[in-house]
Amino acid sequence: SETVLVAGGGQSGFQAAASLRDKGFTGRVVLVGDEPGVPYQRPPLSKAYLKGTAGEEQLRLRPEDFFAEKGIELVPGRVASVDRAASRVVLESGEELAYDHLVLATGARNRVLPVPGADLDGVLMLRTRDDADRLRSSLERASNVVVIGGGFIGLEFASHAGRPVTVVEAQDRLLARVASPEVSEFFKELHEKAGHTVLLGTGVTALHGDGHVSSVELADGSRLPADLVVVAVGVVPETTLASQAGLTVTNGVVVDEHLRTEDSKIFAIGDCANFPCVHAGAATRLESVQNAVDQARCVAAAITGDAAPYDSLPWFWTDQTDAKLQIVGILANADQTVVTGDRAEGRFSVLSFRDGVLIAVESVNRPPDHIAARRLFTAELRPSYADLEASSFDLKAHVK
Numbered sequence: 518s519e520t521v522l523v524a525g526g527g528q529s530g531f532q533a534a535a536s537l538r539d540k541g542f543t544g545r546v547v548l549v550g551d552e553p554g555v556p557y558q559r560p561p562l563s564k565a566y567l568k569g570t571a572g573e574e575q576l577r578l579r580p581e582d583f584f585a586e587k588g589i590e591l592v593p594g595r596v597a598s599v600d601r602a603a604s605r606v607v608l609e610s611g612e613e614l615a616y617d618h619l620v621l622a623t624g625a626r627n628r629v630l631p632v633p634g635a636d637l638d639g640v641l642m643l644r645t646r647d648d649a650d651r652l653r654s655s656l657e658r659a660s661n662v663v664v665i666g667g668g669f670i671g672l673e674f675a676s677h678a679g680r681p682v683t684v685v686e687a688q689d690r691l692l693a694r695v696a697s698p699e700v701s702e703f704f705k706e707l708h709e710k711a712g713h714t715v716l717l718g719t720g721v722t723a724l725h726g727d728g729h730v731s732s733v734e735l736a737d738g739s740r741l742p743a744d745l746v747v748v749a750v751g752v753v754p755e756t757t758l759a760s761q762a763g764l765t766v767t768n769g770v771v772v773d774e775h776l777r778t779e780d781s782k783i784f785a786i787g788d789c790a791n792f793p794c795v796h797a798g799a800a801t802r803l804e805s806v807q808n809a810v811d812q813a814r815c816v817a818a819a820i821t822g823d824a825a826p827y828d829s830l831p832w833f834w835t836d837q838t839d840a841k842l843q844i845v846g847i848l849a850n851a852d853q854t855v856v857t858g859d860r861a862e863g864r865f866s867v868l869s870f871r872d873g874v875l876i877a878v879e880s881v882n883r884p885p886d887h888i889a890a891r892r893l894f895t896a897e898l899r900p901s902y903a904d905l906e907a908s909s910f911d912l913k914a915h916v917k
């Protein structure tokens with residue numbers, strides 16, 4: 518019988534293993550992961566787990582017995598190299614494991630801040646459960662907290678840290694890479710109302726301290742006092758294994774529409790994969806639970822003889838203070854936007870168009886719009902600007 522080896526036991530690796538069993542795969546499923554414990558989900562790490570309202574058990578994707586029941590072999594350790602000619606991997610421990618199919622699900626790692634002092638004590642990042650545990654205990658002791666990076670992780674941390682923090686962002690708006698200017702502005706106001714200080718267009722040039730961080734130096738030479746600094750300046754795909762194996766790596770492991778690398782036995786999924794995205798019309802790497810889960814299902818289907826090109830609709834959510842932002846579609850190169858709903862009450866959606874066609878919907882505290890947009894896009898109904906205008910931009914009116 519065949520063996521599927523999954524390198525990386527996070528969101529997508531877990532899902533690949535579980536979906537193989539759902540699809541009736543009867544061969545060996547081996548999940549090699551280098552983090553302690555059973556596979557867990559990351560979203561609560563910057564939300565309920567950080568706040569302390571969810572514990573370790575709520576992070577787990579499945580209880581421990583699930584893996585034995587499903588015959589999924591959890592192998593702790595790090596895959597050090599791939600021997601493609603022999604179709605086997607070597608773990609850091611020296612153990613060798615053969616595969617018929619290899620799924621690279623190695624995720625991403627935090628981008629390190631390229632300034633002096635970034636390695637001082639009290640300078641932390643957030644990616645793993647261990648990171649979150651360290652942050653939680655540092656928060657209890659810290660008096661001045663500075664978050665570097667106004668993206669999802671930095672802002673979620675600010676929202677759930679339980680105290681005012683200063684967010685320093687180099688771009689001229691928050692969430693610049695992922696949200697429309699309208700949504701960026703809303704979240705800036707939201708965080709300021711919650712008591713946080715938001716500094717935009719502000720670069721960080723150094724971190725200072727004697728062993729432990731004591732201040733953050735900004736580009737204008739001024740310094741912010743800080744005894745806890747959270748660096749949240751994005752991630753880089755974890756492609757070490759793929760590069761070592763001689764696979765093409767360009768902003769992630771390059772795969773085709775079936776999520777296969779140039780080696781037909783090797784797939785790549787989740788945060789580490791750069792795939793041709795039909796919704797973006799370009800090679801894309803996405804960092805979301807939706808993408809990790811749907812790509813894992815797609816690969817499990819391919820391995821069990823049910824291959825179909827990956828075309829799942831991208832969607833995403835983030836929870837910050839009392840606002841839930843949900844995004845459907847890919848917001849690249851929008852040339853027209855419309856705001857519907859009640860912006861003043863904090864319940865609105867931003868509809869983005871390219872060439873007169875709806876390409877993305879961002880909803881703030883408006884779940885019905887999000888659901889309608891997902892239904893429209895999934896059914897490949899892309900109402901034009903004119904169609905939507907005729908219904909006063911009521912997305913629900915266009916769902917068939």
Ligand code: FAD
Binds near residue numbers: 526550789834
């Ligand atoms: P991961 O889940 O990161 O798993 C990769 C695993 O592979 C890791 O455990 C890693 O240690 C392991 N690994 C790497 N190399 C090797 C190797 N050589 N050998 C063995 N193991 C290896 N997404 C959302 O959609 N909504 C959210 O609200 C949201 N919130 C988030 C909050 C936080 C704090 C973080 C960090 C992420 C959040 N995300 C969110 C993103 C989402 O969690 C990721 O997109 C998702 O986890 C990607 O899954 P993955 O399997 O590709 O990578």
